[in-house]
Amino acid sequence: MHDRIKKIYPEAFGWIFQRLRRGTIPAAPLTIVLAAIAGVLTGYGSVLFAYLFEIIRELTVLRFVAWSEFTIWGYVALAASPALGILFVAWFTRYFRLEGQAVPEVIKSVARKDGVIRPFWSLAKVFSSAVCIGVGGSVGPEGPMVLIGSSIASAAGQFFRLSSRNLRTLVAAGAAAGISAAFNAPIAGVIFSCEIILGSFAVESLTPIVIAAVLAAVVQKQVGEHGVNVAFPQISHEYAGNWVELPSYFLLGIICGFASIAFVRLLYWTEDVAKAWTPKWWIRALACGTLVGVLGAGYFVVYPAPPTISAEESANESDSLAEEMSQEGHHPRGPALYGVGYDTVEHSLHLQNADKPMPVRRQNVDIASTKVVPLSREEMIAHLWWLVPLILLKPICTSLTLGGGGAGGIFAPSLFLGATLGGAYGIVCNLIAPDMCASPGAYALVGMGAVVAGTTHGVLSAILIVYELTGDYHIILPIMGAACISSVVAWFSDPENIYSKRLARSGESIARSHDLHGAEHIKVRDVMIRRFPTVKNTDNLVQIIKVARQNPHIESLPVMDDDNRLIGIIRPEDLHRVMDTDVSPYLVNADDIALMMPISVSPEENLLEALRDFGSRDVDTLPVEIGEGGRRQLIGLLLRADVMSRYREAMLSRH
Template identity: 35%
Template structure:
């Protein structure tokens, strides 16, 4: 009978487990559908607003042209488009979802690492509208950051609606991020690895399977509506000579430095904008948009994401000098867009900067060794992946997305070489990435345990006066009376000269009395090493690992000035023993 009952219980558990997995699988599928449809809608919103503002579906492909609807303004209309867009999305973001400002991915990363994947539902809609307005109005940012935040918000909302635990909510957040990247770039593998490498930051079989399902679903929807062609048509890639590998290695080193520089410039410009702006935040995008408009007037190729310009650079359509101008221009325009409070991603701008750096490097190589140096486009492709790897430190994603864009297996070896070197250089010269730097500036280090910040706090607020001590020669009856009259379960024991001898618990005293022991309190006391009054919460937790329920606190002279009770510390911080 017992065996049969056990079998029924095991079967019920297995059936419940299968039911939960099936439910999670269906939710991951739903997130993929939502992310795919969201990416399609977002793409159309950007194209529609760009056409509304400029008269073209992608103004970067027609730099310097006049708006057909405003011919009297000529090419000067680009000065006004960021201002008008900022007047709309600035108040929208400030009023409804301030986390929609910026490039989006760091907010998703911290939601997963610190907040159990919880993202407010309105973020998806506000981010979509604000980013579409920003990019359509000339913001020189990418669409991958917004779609990651949009897809992640959809996954989080669905998980919270079904009251899932934090682990499953964060998994659905990653599914949304993967689906968004997959449908946006028509790159399902890149979506998976982006979500696993940057969002979840851990690898597990169940997580991987769910993320793949969501990514594939979103990609199928994106391809069904937007077509099967990649977002960027790139030239065929070939390695003609083994002598090119040292050149690819050198490019990887330089691209790693460029990637770190991209991150530094981005946040330096944002700091400058923070320092200069004194008005209301809702007005900042419109006012700063005037500066962005002037940049677009001088260099209209910076309007929006800039894929046509990127494609022409990869095809070898620009000279070295202009490639460097475009590189610096994208750094300035992207940083300014983010700094004034714009909404958009930095993934595509890093690819743009990498393409310009790689193409310029390739032009130099081609001028020195025209027969053995290889094509300019090859170096541009390698530069794209290596600069992104240097900026984001996501080498797997960098390799996979460039492989999916080209479809050329021959790109793998040189790409891996350059990306590994770029990632290594980035780690040597910089502690942070273009994504984590934003969080570190807020005091959030997602590479640390979630309770690390609490453990670094001073323990002084938790120190309370120690109760009146027992003496080593007090009788057990006197100690029992003290415990009965108070609320403490542990009391300090001091020597005749007042020095701390140790601590004794009520349990120790009751057990000794029950055994008929006539010893003194000092014999029952356990040693207690005090922590200094400058100790941190982590120091006290470590001491509690070797103590009972209290830790004495001593000043510089060694005199006990108080103690920390375990219940007070853990009840306030929610931490466990060290």
Template identity: 30%
Template sequence: AVRPVLWSAAASIAAVGAGGSLGREGPMLRLGAAVSSWLGQRTGLSSRRLKILLGCGTAAGFAAAYNVPIGGSLFAMEVILGSFALEIFGPIVVASVIATLLARAAESAAPIYPAPGYGLVAPQELLAYLGLGLVGAAAAVTFVLGVRGFARLFRRFAAVPEAARPVLGLVMLAGIGMFVPEVLGNGFSTINGALQERFALQLLAGIAALKLIATALTAGSGCPGGHFTPSLCFGALVGGAYGELVHVAFPAATGSSGAYAAVGMAAVAAGASHAPLSAILILFEFTGNYDLILPLMLASIVSSVIARRLYPFSIYTEPLQRRGVELSWRMEEAALAGLRVDDMARDDPDTLRPEQSLPEVLDRFLAARRQRLFVVDGDRRLLGCVLLHEIKHALRDPARLEAADARGLMVPVPEAVRGADRLHRAAEVFARSDYERLPVLDDEGRYRGVLAKRDLLAVYAQEVLGRPAVLSTFVASDQPGSKGSAVELPPDFALRSVPAPAALGGLTLAEASLPKLLGVRVIEIRRPAPDGWEWIAPDAATVIAPGDELVVLGPARAVASLLEGRLEAGG
């Protein structure tokens, strides 16, 4: 729903405007993603295209907030979608460019944090920036854990209503801001002060510590807003303090603290977000200084790698992990994680009973044409499996053949999956084995059926590669609790529910001649009724009425043409 997001964005704007230590990118990202999601759902986009549109909205919001079209695009792909596929790159770049042009029409196109004159003094100075990457990783993890710690602390204030906690956090922040105003807001003036070397070492370190507390107070109390800008400010202060120390120790071989403040911004942002590419390009666009690109790259990559080892969750994934949400970073994995094994499991008519004799086992293998059959007892408990390869060995021992049965031939099943497991977990099991089918167990450990590798690959082709669906699930109307059966369709065929074209209104199915025109057959009609929908099993004399939904089966191109209201196959 868009309305809760609008309220959240308004609250975020109010919190940032009141001096909360949060970033203005928060409401922009929320609004961009919400509008994109709403548009995608209204236009009936597929789940994959909806995710791409959501990435476009996020990129547009970030790019408009900070005048960083390249950084906004990379942020959406690296942090939000976790993919750099070409089909994603194009739409996101276009959205980011348009948003930046509109933002520049209202504001200046100049870099937000100019840092002219800074560069690499000598090649050996890269060692100092390598050290800054290590310091940035530690600072980034401290930043993430600090926000988490204060969030836990505020949740323990049971006497304070949840709605009042943000107010309490802002009041406490105001107490700090009365003495150190540099910690208030998103830190724009503080960052520029660090870049222009207006703070001494002690002041840089002190403001950095208080900025961390200010951000943790604001975010931990429940105020909505962005975390990227506060991490930049914290990084500028930490980097500036580190630069002061390094320059005092090696004045001839290192630059001034302003250069280290700029690189520190990228290092801490990369470590906190686990998005080094975005941090590098965003800081380059922020400063407009290409001479710092090598230190930026080195410190950001080192910080990101070390921060992941120190703490596996970023500032964006940590709240989700705290709520028990498992986040798949790759879109490919997310597509499979959206389905359960139960959704694709097939009934297995070729199971063996433990007492079946060898001739019966052989007959079952000949009929099933499989390399492995599962042995199940009377309570549907999975006992093991019989391998065709093992039977070949048994044929060499006549004495063993006479007394052989399924129980004597079976071996343990190395791995099984549960019906509640997600498909991406099943894909990992398939990757570790050579089998074409995996046994599926229900919640009580009983044998449910099998998951076929080709079914999983078909889902991958449909959800990830965008190929037409080759699988459909049928559920009998007299079995409402059934999971249904997955049925494989011929290649390039589709089963879809399409609105009846206006040209077919009033015609019988025989008069419509859809099999002759398109090669499409109507297998069911869904008709509006006063109490919902009426399902009709049609015959040649069934009349197509206005408002009908036709469940059709046929070539994918023909079904797509019918969906567009055209009565000729698409080219």
């Protein structure tokens, strides 16, 4: 009997495996199973990634910090660490052709490549990111962790020959698992994947995405103490519906929106300046890395730890901090501008005005048992001087790290900027009008969500990731308001988020959902009508109506001048508006009612770009022109109805 069982198991497994490979298993359950496997593997992969960069950090940055207590050469080594590390990463990237950043490349793979990601590229990119973070590069771990999950999912989907639609969903599930493992935030991982990676909340995609995110979080909770656990416990802020406090949160949202704009522009401006300064990659890497090292080590010399009033208190805090971290398995505090900077974020979140009472729900808790940092007025001023340089220097260091050829995520720097900016803003509010505001830590918490929303344009992701990081639901209303305001401010400046902007700069026009994916591959010339009626600008309303009735399938009529050049279009609503008046139709000419200078499209544009043009002017017909300037020639019309019909045909043929 035992021998039969031993024989049956391999045969059964082989039978199932062959059916999976041949595609005879239904696609939906197979996608769910592969998403579950990808979620588990991503959880363990993220822990290994955290191990790797923490080991590198111990061997470099933390060792140099300890060395600096005995000799000036420790500070020299601390300053040189990012330069040498970024130089290595830049060489590694160039040698193995690892161009591109993690999250933008995942977005591109979903939108352009049907979810196909090169396994070797992913592994090499993850390794280079670990080195960059470990040696002091001012970047975060979430990008590589998203890449870990997406590449595992992509490899599994390709192996089992999933359709392009299911493969894209599976890659999005891997990305959700990466965010879930990076921040212990499964809900935020799901929303991030749908909002940023897919750009769609299609019901059929949710099940595998949710399962992958949940299982990655389970693995992280089991072994997270050995990896990166960035949850910030014991947050005690609360918003009780006080109208007086609300304007201060909304103003913070506006400030964070402008800070997000500045951060994104600085990031890409630094990259452009570095490339324009010298074509030699190794000089760029050394120069940018040296600047990161000088700024990071210099700030560490001035502020090795958050400020305290007396040297004795500072020594006591350092001793207790070291003891606490030793007990919890964490490492001693390094330079605030190096690496992910979660120590600084956590400290900012716990800033409390000593003159304000603890929230009602925490009044019975012993403050000594929490991580709350009560501040007197003098201590708030000292912390303000500590925070303001961080607000300015962190975006600079992140921009220099990536501009010099480093690798890593920008989500953690966004959290850092939001926490420090919000904390500083909260301190200013408490110094000026303490009765009209909350404690500084509350504004640090709100600022995190607002800056993330401003940089990523992912409002739901920002709100949920801050909630899951802190477990603090009691201040969710200000976070929601500030995040929405920040996102709107940033969107009006640039509709592209920090990820899609990198792709747009390289000439990539990315569809933001499965439902638009097919539109990128159809040209305007394939859909436009080439025989169409026109009217002269001097034609009166009677003549225009006659042409419109003879061509009922044309919704808008092109208006031509005496040189047969397009000057406008007449829409149905333009005709109806003038027909409802008492003006004689013989006194109304075409150029009196036409929409002048209409948007025209090129026959070489794709339908995705054309759909954006339809929306920007709220028209149903777009002229198609060739040539430039005065030599432009109208060759066709593109109808919205034809575009949607052709797009639906393409989608049916794909799926």
